[in-house]
Amino acid sequence: MKVGIIVFPGSNCDHDMYYAVKTMLGDQTHFIWHQEASLKGFDAVVLPGGFSYGDYLRAGAIARFSPILQEVVHFAEMGKKVLGICNGFQVLTESGLLPGALMRNRNLRFICKNVYIRAENIDTIFTSKMKKGQTLSIPVAHGEGNYFIGDAGYQGLIDNNQIVFRYCSAEGKLTDTDNPNGSRDSIAGVINKKGNVLGMMPHPERAIEQILGSADGRYLFESMIS
Amino acid sequence: MKVVIKVRLKNGILDPQGKTVNNALHHLGFSTVENVRIGKLIELDMKENNRNEAHVKIEEACRKLLANPVIEDYTYEIAED
Numbered sequence: 001m002k003v004g005i006i007v008f009p010g011s012n013c014d015h016d017m018y019y020a021v022k023t024m025l026g027d028q029t030h031f032i033w034h035q036e037a038s039l040k041g042f043d044a045v046v047l048p049g050g051f052s053y054g055d056y057l058r059a060g061a062i063a064r065f066s067p068i069l070q071e072v073v074h075f076a077e078m079g080k081k082v083l084g085i086c087n088g089f090q091v092l093t094e095s096g097l098l099p100g101a102l103m104r105n106r107n108l109r110f111i112c113k114n115v116y117i118r119a120e121n122i123d124t125i126f127t128s129k130m131k132k133g134q135t136l137s138i139p140v141a142h143g144e145g146n147y148f149i150g151d152a153g154y155q156g157l158i159d160n161n162q163i164v165f166r167y168c169s170a171e172g173k174l175t176d177t178d179n180p181n182g183s184r185d186s187i188a189g190v191i192n193k194k195g196n197v198l199g200m201m202p203h204p205e206r207a208i209e210q211i212l213g214s215a216d217g218r219y220l221f222e223s224m225i226s
Numbered sequence: 227m228k229v230v231i232k233v234r235l236k237n238g239i240l241d242p243q244g245k246t247v248n249n250a251l252h253h254l255g256f257s258t259v260e261n262v263r264i265g266k267l268i269e270l271d272m273k274e275n276n277r278n279e280a281h282v283k284i285e286e287a288c289r290k291l292l293a294n295p296v297i298e299d300y301t302y303e304i305a306e307d
Contacts, residue, residue: 058294065291094294101296106242148239148297182240 001043001225002028006072006088008063009034013049013085013205020205021046024221034066044081044224045072047088049141049203059102059144060090069095081125081224082197086142089189089199098192098199099157100149105142106182112141114213115180117188117202118168121161124191126198129223135172136165136216138202140180145201147183147190157190165189165200227272229284231302233293234265268292280304 003021007014014031022029032045034052039045052063063069069091076082076097084092092098105111114137119130130136149157157163165188169178179186181201189200204217235241244262251259270287274280284302293300 057291061291061294093296099296101294103239103297104242106240108242108246150296153296182242 001025002030002041004030004032004039004042004045006032006034006045006047006068008050008052008066010052010054011048011050011087013087013203016203017046017048017085017205020208020217020221023208024218025225032068034063034068037067037071039068039071039075039080042075042080044083045075047072047082047084047091048205049086049088052087052091055087055144058090058094060087060092060094063087063091064095073097076192076197079194079196083126083224084197084199085203085205086140086145086201089201090144092197092199097197098190099153099162100147100187100190102144102201103146103148104144105146105180110141110143111145111180112139113180114139115188115202116168116170116172116178117165118172118174119164119219120166121164121191123161124164124195124198124223126191126220126223127164128226130219133172134219135168135170136207136219137214138204138207138217139213140202142181142201145181145183147181147187147201149184149187154184157187160193162190162193163187164191164198165202227274227277227280227307228305229270229272229280229302230305231268231270231284231288231292231300232265233268233288233298233300234263235297236299239297277304277307
């Protein structure tokens, strides 16, 4: 599988992602500069974390108009795999590929810590190697990760089983204390209706080796690659 | 022409920034302040003579970029021609 990692001005998790994908997958990992206009030959693309265009206006709002993003939209429409992490998730909601929006954390602070998330939907190409309800230890690092969606949109997420991850306690319980940023219903990651575009705030690419605290991120990459 | 656009969080959406500023105002003794909401003000200089045309373009710019319709509302006025 050939995976492209999109690099915007201000991306800063692109090399972590490259390392993670390459470690899990081998040779077929490439950086794609945002000015490029083709994704020909790629099977999956990843929008990494960072502060694309300095988060000007709103996080992800400007990156959405990069030449490559038009191509990512087509790529997604073709049913190919698109993964957005952190700022990548913000870009996906801004571009309309995923529902909802990411707002300022409710405590107004930048939150950088390990959290637990629960795999809510394992019938996806990104989570098939997980167990239903499995608790994963994955770090978050964001100032705007407070997932918001209106009532109608929220009902849509529930009806179509689009909530993939929720923040939880180490034991897998949903509590307000374990919801780091105030996201509606503790939502940490959602998938599109078609099931090929996933966005999540936590960073699985920072959790692929036990020596760095957790290797739980591997489940996601193993699912994606299989 | 000069255009002034105001972008606000929709009613009912929690504004933690506004809440924090509200608390700070209370600490300073502004006890009659009951609520604070914080938004953005965007000024555009437009080379446009036709007001109707300008309205269409501003609406489009707001919908496509300047506001996120999931969480924000916008209003605008053409301040001077």
